[in-house]
Amino acid sequence: MKTPVRRPWLGLLVILAPVLLVAMDGSVLFLVMPELTTELRPTADESLWILDVYGFAVGSLLVAFGNIGDRYGRLKLLMIGAALFGTSSAGASFAQTPEQLIGLRALMGIAGATLLPSALAVLGELFPDARQRSRAIGIFAAAFAAGFAIGPVAAGQLLDRFWWGSVFLINLPVVAVFLVLAPFLLRDVRAVRPGKVDVLSVLTSASGLLLTVYAVKRIAAGGFDLTPAVLGTAGVLTLTWFVRRQRRLEYPLIEVTLFRDRVFSLAIITGLVPLAAWSATAYLAGIHLQSVLGLPVQQAALLAVPGAVVLTLTCVITPAVVGRIGIRSALVACHGLVAVGLLLLLLVDAGGGIVWYVASTVIAGIGYGISFSVVADVAVAAVPTERGGSAAAIAETSNELGNALGIALLGSLAAAVFRLQGPGVAGTLPETVQTAGVPAPAIADAEAAFVLGLHLTVVVIAVIHVALAVLSARWIRTPVPVA
Known part of the structure; x- marks a missing residue:
């Protein structure tokens, strides 16, 4: 009798392994870019693609692979996706050119898109009891958030001992364990869903x-x-x-009519914008700590630990807190805390600001944790029951697109400021610092231009979050039950 009871929780542990990897690989390069730039010499444009082609591949294909898994078998798709994820990770570890790395990161993203929706859907089969299923989904969300948060931390520890490609090799043993255990602990389930992709x-x-x-x-x-x-x-x-x-x-593929509901639209935006803010500021702050302040990568990684811990703990406790304060208050707090945390980065400059950086990650981390925890539930609760699956898929997609768009759009804003205000030696600050023969005044100008781009990016994101806090207070008039 014990085995059936243990099987769901063992199955959950197996599922969390690829989920953690997919999330980590969305952020693992944030602290790696200065060293990677030294080795592969990517252009400014290629650097941004290396960072965010992964998120675009995941976000663009998430809903499609969710549908494919429903129709043709989720476990089968999980196994194929895990094998592709491991293979492309191994290739990325030994990439010799920026183009190779971009291509392999795209393959990793395609594999990640096969893993996330099927992994979440399998939880329904593992936990038929509603209460246990709710706890399992909470753990799933916390693991996903933790992966994003600890990606830079893990990368920093690896870079202190190995070369930049080691951040991808850590995926291989986890994938191997999953491929061995998944067939024994998970059953292949197909949803009865009509139509073709x-x-x-x-x-x-x-x-x-x-x-x-x-x-x-x-x-x-x-x-x-x-x-x-x-x-x-x-x-x-x-x-x-x-x-x-x-x-x-x-x-x-996506039921766009769901966006007619204001609360649903607000939930999806809340899934996208905080992730965009987190990815963009984590990337830019990582460059600031290493290329401006000159910190070794391991120390820069350790400075991210407090924010990562707070974010993960917030994911765990948020569902209980929301039950008391309500969804409207939770969303207002989410956007307000992110805005306040980000504005603290205005106190960071070319001469220092480490304390303000840590404070920023901690305060904004609470807001990010709330976003991770409540977005899917709010989106599902805002629509009719029969459309809950589509709502959940769109909510999950918004997270992945937010991670990619943050670097793509907000990173491009910072890059544009650097291009206009910098000394014109190279397209990025790490390239400028590493260029031989650049005089000290030009380095100082480059650092000042980078900090200006960081500050402008922070202000833009903070204003958006303040606007979303106001919309949350105005649009959600009555309590919205959490699914």
């Missing part, structure tokens, strides 16, 4: 996103030009056509 919708959503973001990156790195303008326009038109197509399909 619309391949054209998958292609247009992914291509529209990539074209639009590529144009933003090119303009930020090199100024306005006809080529990125044309590509950006094509990307926007493609995304517009994608949305219109979803309205006509009997079985759409």
Whole structure:
């Protein structure tokens, strides 16, 4: 009798392994970029692609692979995805050029998109009891958040002892254990869902996103030009056509009609924007700590620990707190705390600010933790029961796109400021610092330009979060039950 009782929790532990890896690989390069830049010499544009092509691949394909897993078998998709994730991680560890690393990171993202939705869906089979299932989903969310938070910390510890590619090799033993144990602890389950996956919708959503973001990156790195303008326009038109197509399909990839509900829309935005803020500021702050303040990577990683711990603990306790204060107060607190935490980075400059950086990660970390914990539940609770699956998939997708868009758009904003205000030696601060023969005044100008870009980015994100706090207070008039 004990084995059936233990099996669900052992199965949960097995599932959490790839979930943790997928989340970690969204942030593991934040502290690696200065050393990676030294070794591979990527351009400013290539550096941003190395960071965020992974998140775009995950976010663009998450809903599609969720549908595929429902129709053709979730365990089968998990096994294929885990094998591809391990293989592409091994390749990324030994990449010799920026182009190779970008391609392998894209493959890792495709594999990650197969793992997340199927892993979450399998929990329903493991835990038929509603109370146990709720606890399991809470642990799942905490593991996902912890992965994002500890990615830079783990990378810092590895870089202190090994080369930059070691941050990907740690995936291999975890993947191996999963491939061995999953067939014994998880059962293959297919949902009864009609219709086929619309391949054209998958292609247009992914291509529209990539074209639009590529144009933003090119303009930020090199100024306005006809080529990125044309590509950006094509990307926007493609995304517009994608949305219109979803309205006509009997079985759409994304049910865009769900966005007619204000609370649902607010939940999805809350899934996207805090992740964008977290990824962009973690990336920029990592460069500041190493390239401006000159801290070794291990010390920079340790400074991220308090924020990571607070974020993870907040994910665990938030569901109980929300039961007392309500969803409206939770969302207002989420956006307000992120805004306050980010504004503390305005006190960081070329001469220091380590204490303010740690305080920023701790305060904003509470807001990020709230976002991780409540977004999916709020989105599901805001729509009819029969549309809960679609709502959950969109909520999960918003997290991944937020992580990618934060670096792509907000990172491009910082890059544009650096290009306009910097000494013009190179496209990024790490490249400028590592260029031989650059005089000290030019280095100082580069550091000042980078800090200005960081500050401007922080202000933009903080203003958006304040606006979302106001919308949360106004749009959610009555308590919204948590699913």
